[in-house]
Amino acid sequence: MKIVCQNRKAYHDYHIEETLEAGIVLLGTEVKSLREGKANLKDSYVIVKDDEVFLLNCHISPYSHGNITNHDPLRTRKLLLYKREIERLRGRSLQKGYTLIPLKMYFKDSYAKVEIGIAKGKRLYERREKIKEREAKRTIERVMKSRK
Numbered sequence: 001m002k003i004v005c006q007n008r009k010a011y012h013d014y015h016i017e018e019t020l021e022a023g024i025v026l027l028g029t030e031v032k033s034l035r036e037g038k039a040n041l042k043d044s045y046v047i048v049k050d051d052e053v054f055l056l057n058c059h060i061s062p063y064s065h066g067n068i069t070n071h072d073p074l075r076t077r078k079l080l081l082y083k084r085e086i087e088r089l090r091g092r093s094l095q096k097g098y099t100l101i102p103l104k105m106y107f108k109d110s111y112a113k114v115e116i117g118i119a120k121g122k123r124l125y126e127r128r129e130k131i132k133e134r135e136a137k138r139t140i141e142r143v144m145k146s147r148k
């Protein structure tokens with residue numbers, strides 16, 4: 001499994017409750033660009049519309065050796081899921097406070113995949129507490145290391 005890009009900010013801003021793997025419908029130059037690692041999931045999100053799932057605001061840079069027929073970097077891309085999974089995603093996304101966020105994009109065998117997270121937004125004070133805990137843990141480890 002070759003990871004192309006990750007959405008690290010999602011783990012900072014949201015509680016990820018569940019994850020799903022979905023295939024992506026891509027053009028040829030998009031696949032080549034992904035193999036070069038030129039993708040960005042920052043500020044992207046997933047919507048369910050008319051029994052289909054779409055990935056919006058995912059930036060896949062134009063292929064470096066492409067020509068006039070290169071793709072639009074921010075185009076809407078369709079995700080491939082089973083009908084049962086789509087219905088579950090629709091139900092969860094309609095609940096108050098929940099959203100669908102792409103967490104990482106990778107190649108599994110030779111297919112491009114996206115990991116979608118069903119997430120609930122964190123409050124500002126929750127984020128601050130998490131940072132304080134992390135810093136306290138680092139200082140404790142630093143003190144313990146210096147004593148040895």
